[in-house]
Every structure is written in structure tokens, then in C-alpha cells.
Amino acid sequence: MASVNKVILVGNCGRDPEVRYLPSGQAVANVSVATTSKRKDKTSGEMVEETQWHRVSFFDRLAEIVGEYVKKGSPIYVEGRIVYRKFTNKEGVEQNATDIVASEMQLLGSRQGMGAPAGGGGDEDMGGGGGAPRRSAPPSRPPAGAPAGQRPAANKPASGFDDMDDDIPF
Secondary structure, eight states: OOOOOOEEEEEEEESSOOEEEETOOOOEEEEEEEEEEEEETTTOEEEEEEEEEEEEEEEHHHHHHHHHOOOOOOOOEEEEEEEEEEOTTTSEEEEEEEEEEEEEEEEEEEEEETTTTTTSSSBBBOOGGOOOOOOOOOOOOTTTTOOOTTOTTOOOOSOOOTOOOOOOOO
């Protein structure tokens, strides 16, 4: 029988990431992510809010991206797997810990401070260890002295997408 160990979290970062490097040179970033659920209390009928804190670890290029772009309070989407550990604390007592090892991450919410207008569309996907947030460059313009409608010979053939807006909503 096949098995699955997959976690999806959508929440807010509780602190700035801690990025460190292992002796092998591998980057590791740790954050805490808060998820909140609301439910109605059976006895009082009031809405009760419960917050759970999750320790999330990122590795390699994804860790470097998290260290650069994620800040305390950032809304974030994380996919990964659950890892259970046992360790002995300073007092010699054995303890259990539950961590999430992230495989994908996406920043949610506005892009303020990232060189784009707040709420602007574009590609924010950080999944699978991808690169930094990216936006495609505007189409190149012909030199000032070139006749209208004529492209420089160095450009590749027209794809039909040259006049499309960079901020496609999907």
C-alpha cells in the first residue's frame, strides 16, 4: 500500500527566519508559522479562535529565498512533510518534537517592498526551490532611428505575445 506524508499550511510567520549553513555548505532556514481556526463553543455559543504554531524548516536554495523575502508577519503558503524527532534537553529529559520540512513555499498577500505595486499580479511562485520572485522584462523596443513596425534583425521572430500586458491575472 502506498503512503503519503504531506502537509499544507497557510498562515503567518511568527518571527523572522533564522538562516544558517551546515558544515556541508547546505543552507537551512527555520521559521514558525501560525495557523488560526475558528469554531463555535458548544457551551457559551461564542466564537473561539485557536492558534497553532508550526516549526518549519527550509533547505538549500529555498532556505536562502526564505531568508531574503520572508519577514515576521508575512502571510505564507507552505507544502512539506511531517518529521517527528526525539531529543534530550539540557536537563537530560527526553522530549518529542514535530517539524515540517518544506518542499514548496509561496508568499501570499501584497508585494510591497518588492519593487512592484501593492496587490500587483505577476509570478510569486517560490515552489520547489525556484529562484527569487521574477517578472518578465518588457518587450524590447526598436532603436529610435528605425522605421515604425520594423524590428532589429537580432530579435527573434514575433510570437504574437509582444503586445500583451506583463500583469496577466493568472
